[in-house]
Amino acid sequence: MKKELIDITPHKSIMCKISQTGYSIQEAISELIDNSIDARLENEKIVINLEIDDKHILISDTGKGMNKNVAKDSIRLGYSSKKEKLGEFGLGLKTATSFLGEEFVLKTKQKDSNEEYIIKYNEEEWLKSGDWFKFPFMIEEKNNDLHGTIVEVSKLKVDITNELLEKIKEELGRRFAPFILNNEIHLYFNGEECNVPKPDIIEDSKKDIYLKIGKSTVKGWWAYQLAGYNKSYYGFNTFRRGRLVTVFDKIGLTNNQQIKQIIGELEITGVNITHDKKGWVKTSEEYKEIEEKLREYFKEYEYKPKRLLTGYPASKGKVIGTIRQVNMFHSGNMEKEIKKVNKGDIIVTAMTRPQFLIAIRRAGGIITDLGGTLCHAAIVSREFGIPAVVGTNIATKVLQDGQKVIIDGGEGVIYEY
Ligand SMILES: Nc1ncnc2c1ncn2[C@@H]1O[C@H](COP(=O)(O)OP(=O)(O)O)[C@@H](O)[C@H]1O
Ligand SMILES: [Mg+2]
Structure with a gap:
């Protein structure tokens, strides 16, 4: 038997293909906000600013910024230095930006550093002449103690309408609700602060819930809402480490709640999420156990009033x-x-x-x-x-x-x- 060592460097197009995860615009933007949240400095409230129009999507934060090595690694596929954070797959920055547009510029600086690091990515150039071994990395002298990261996406692949802007703003308030309500982040959208929409619940029906199932936990609240016009808008917003994973999740609920529908928020620990962060790994034992426990719990509360x-x-x-x-x-x-x-x-x-x-x-x-x-x-x-x-x-x-x-x-x- 003969043995050869071969080069399996990924084909360049993988850089563009990874964006095809079926994100919604809100989900892609959330990946970038996740990164900002993960870059919070201890005891300092972070300001995250989103500017969106039909040509640009810009997100800047007052986080800790990246040092030279981290900045260099940030563009690498699959590289992540994080543990127990929102990010972990080392993909979000790349998948989100290339989903949103053909081009992005990232600028980052740390407080004690007098250098700003700049990464520019352009899909067309990358496919034509880019090289995994020779990716351009720019360093600019900056003598200030500002700190943080800016990502600006342009040559947008997505259509931005006024209607969508309203929707994005509302959804971001909902998605990052725990961080906003805990006063950990200031999230601005085109100059306005994102607020957390108040759910329309029957106040005196609100109950706290806490379940411990093996190594997993489910903690949160639920309440009834009166079944509205769109009958499937019920279920739970589920969170992981304070970050929204699913909306109107029917975990543990039946599919046809009428009149009094159950809605709530559940923070779930001990269950993995899919790498696009859009859902829980439903095939896992942990997920199935939680689902079963929730089904037991909600059995007596799910009913159609007489x-x-x-x-x-x-x-x-x-x-x-x-x-x-x-x-x-x-x-x-x-x-x-x-x-x-x-x-x-x-x-x-x-x-x-x-x-x-x-x-x-x-x-x-x-x-x-x-x-x-x-x-x-x-x-x-x-x-x-x-x-x-x-x-x-x-x-x-x-x-x-x-x-x-x-x-x-x-x-x-x-x-x-
Ligand atoms: N806004 C930011 N502030 C500081 N570091 C960032 C920021 N965005 C990205 N990074 C760095 O780039 C790396 C890659 O980001 P990403 O592709 O989203 O992967 P992940 O978040 O899973 O680690 C992160 O691990 C982090 O070190
Ligand atoms: Mg990330």
Whole structure:
């Protein structure tokens, strides 16, 4: 047998191909933000600035910057010096930049250094004349104590629209929520600070959850939301080391939650993620165990509330509220009757009357015994934008004053809470 040693240096095109991971723009940008977060200096809040228009995507940070060797290694595929950080595969910088554009410039500087290191990558040039052994690396003298890293991507491969910019901003706030809420990072997007969107949950249903399964842990909270227009927007935002991995993850949940849907945030440890950081390694034992434990846990909480009553759907929307019986035939003081209705209450009455208007303004919804989709209650509730179910025949008899219910005005159904 003869033995030869052969050269298996990767083909140059691998540099461009690695970007084909099926990122969304937000996911690619998140890789760059991950790098900035990983470069935090101890006890110093990092400022991460994103500037995006239809020609450039620029991200700068006030992190520790790179020394010469790290800077040289940063462009190498698969090289990473990190442990227990957001990065670990040594790919993000390269995959994200080459997904976003044909060209990028990286500039980095450390505080005590008077040199700035510059790396320029251009896809076309690389494919034509680039060489793994002769990649250009620039050093520029800089006499200041600024520190941090800038990555500017140009010749964009992605389409940036105004609509998308809004979406990116919102999603980044959600993705990096734990870091923002813990005051560890300042994240700016085109000059505006990214905020964490507040989930629309039923406040008093919120519960903390902590599960320990072997070496893995699941920690976070969950709550109910009323099933909205898009029925699959439920499940968990899952995080790893404070960084979002999946949104609306149905781990441990069934696929058809109705009316009261479970949403929440879970920080998961002890399970690996895929190298594009888009998901958990679902085939791993650890993942399967967690999934099973969560399924057990949520079994009793996943249910469709019982229908109490149906009528004509008069004004759409879903709310939870407390039943307030208002007697339209009240012979005494009508004003007093109307004052019983507090903000957010659900008015239950045989039929609404013009005198009810003040109360309706405060109400969360209306249920009537009589009338159809053109009755007074129906018209007024649509005008005020509150849900209403009319013509139930028996609401005043079966619903108790003070009882909490869910009213679905679009379907014409009242559910138990
Ligand atoms: N913003 C940054 N600040 C400091 N160092 C960075 C930054 N971006 C990238 N680096 C360096 O470049 C290396 C390669 O980055 P990347 O390809 O994203 O891999 P990973 O993050 O998995 O290590 C990182 O390990 C880090 O040393
Ligand atoms: Mg990285």
